[in-house]
Amino acid sequence: xxxxxGRKYGDLSPALPERGGSLPGERKxxxxxxxxxxxxxxxxxxxxxxxxxxDHCPFCLYSLHVDIVPGDxxxxxxxxxxxxxxxxxxxxxxxxxxxxxxxxxxxxxxSAHDAKIQPDNIDLIIELTTRRGEINI
Ligand SMILES: [Zn+2]
Ligand SMILES: [Zn+2]
Numbered sequence: 001x002x003x004x005x006g007r008k009y010g011d012l013s014p015a016l017p018e019r020g021g022s023l024p025g026e027r028k029x030x031x032x033x034x035x036x037x038x039x040x041x042x043x044x045x046x047x048x049x050x051x052x053x054x055d056h057c058p059f060c061l062y063s064l065h066v067d068i069v070p071g072d073x074x075x076x077x078x079x080x081x082x083x084x085x086x087x088x089x090x091x092x093x094x095x096x097x098x099x100x101x102x103x104x105x106x107x108x109x110x111s112a113h114d115a116k117i118q119p120d121n122i123d124l125i126i127e128l129t130t131r132r133g134e135i136n137i
Pocket of ligand 2: 103
C-alpha cells in the first residue's frame with residue numbers, strides 16, 4: 001500500500017477556467033494538442049497520435065515542458081523534459097516521470113506504448129520502471 005504522495009500531476013484537467021477565452025476558429029496550430037513535431041532530443045519526426053495528445057517522443061521518450069495541465073501548452077518554460085523513471089498506474093497504464101532540465105519541474109506523462117502509429121519504445125519504458133525506486137518523487 002505504498003501510496004506515493006497524494007499528488008497527481010496529470011489529474012488537474014479539464015476544469016480550469018478558460019484563459020483569455022480563445023475564439024472558435026482562431027488559429028492555434030501549434031497549441032493544438034495532437035500535432036506532430038520534431039523531437040528536440042533525437043531529431044526524429046514524430047507523427048500525431050490521432051486519439052489523444054502526443055506529448056513526448058516515442059523513440060527516446062523525451063518531452064518538452066510546454067504544458068501546465070496536460071495538453072494546454074500554457075507553460076512558458078519550454079525546457080527539455082528528461083525521462084527519469086516510469087511507473088504503472090492502475091487506471092492509466094505506464095506513466096513516465098520527467099524532470100525539466102531548465103526549471104526542475106517534475107512532470108508525468110501517460111505513455112503511448114499502445115499507439116497504432118509510432119508507439120512508445122516499450123523497452124525503454126520498462127527499463128525506466130526499474131529506476132522508479134531510485135528517485136524520490
Ligand atoms: Zn526523441
Ligand atoms: Zn520547465
